[in-house]
Amino acid sequence: MDDEERKVHEGFMREAIKMAELALVSDETPVGCVFVHDGVIIGRGMNETNRTLNGTRHAEFVALAGILSKHPISILKETDLYVTVEPCVMCASMLRQYGIRKVYFGCWNERFGGTGGVLNIHSDPSVDKPYPVHGGIFREEAILLLRKFYVQENEKAPEPKQKRTRELKTEINPMDVHAPKSMKSEAEKAKMKAEKVQVNGTANRTVTT
Ligand SMILES: [Zn+2]
Secondary structure, three states: OOHHHHHHHHHHHHHHHHHHHHHHHOOOOOOEEEEEEOOEEEEEEEOOHHHHOOOOOOHHHHHHHHHHOOOOHHHHHHEEEEEEEOOEHHHHHHHHHOOOOEEEEEEOOOOOEOEOOOOEOOOOOOOOOOOOEEEOOOHHHHHHHHHHHHHHHHHHOOOOOOHHHHOOOOOOOOHHHHOOHHHOOHHHHHHHHHHHHHHHHHHHHHHHO
């Protein structure tokens, strides 16, 4: 990616971040996105799961609803998505079924990511055409927005948690620490597996007592 190209992508990601900031002041998980067709933003979205009490109102679905009210679904085949956080498993699958051209995202989603963070829904063998992804654009900003949200939510809780958990951490670990799970070494995977077995064992005991 040359400088010129990078500027274009950063410009659109900046717009996605504005949507995430809007979500933050609306007490929604700060994730924002824009869909770009021929250099023009054709849809904007932010998370709306709290206001709507609907867990499927992710930024991508919200933006898509707006796009589909004006365009045929086929427009997505020539459209790129810029989203502050890696699409979750649900959104990653929707994007593939609708044939998105490419996805640019800020930070990885280590719990629910569908494009490398946890699963590889964008590229696994499937009947639908795979799509390329590019992560890490304004990654720090995306992470800080999420942290601000969790600090803000804790402060609003009826019994605020210990002060330690309310402080906004601004230090961001280098990339490799946040590398997608699919890139973890075999040793790490084995360790995780062992831990999981242990947790399951504990859970089983709890059930039987
Ligand atoms: Zn999602």
